[in-house]
Amino acid sequence: MTDPSHRQLSxxxxxxxxxxxxxxxxxxxxRRKLTAERYESVQAHLSGAxxxxxLVALCKAATGGQ
Structure with a gap:
């Protein structure tokens, strides 16, 4: 049985x-990081408004709004 904590994230x-x-x-x-990690269809997955x-809001929150 596969350990679900080690599954590949979408x-x-x-x-x-x-x-x-x-x-x-x-x-x-x-996008660059996902492409480097060999995720597929990165542009398509992240193209919606x-x-x-x-993602922008989460990045800002994680970096202290910088």
Whole structure:
């Protein structure tokens, strides 16, 4: 049986994780990181206005609004 804590996150789940982590300051940073991690269809997954708005807000909160 596979341990669910070690499962591969979806592209969107990983994007939110990166946004909350404080390691990415923008959606472009998140896209670059996801591409480097070999996630597929990054552009398609992160192209919607609402997800971009969410990710920007999370990045700002995680980096102290900088």
């Amino acid at each position: 592209t969107v789940e990983r994007a939110y994780e990166l946004a909350r982590s404080g390691t990415c300051r923008s959606v472009d940073d998140i 609402s997800i971009k708005r969410d």
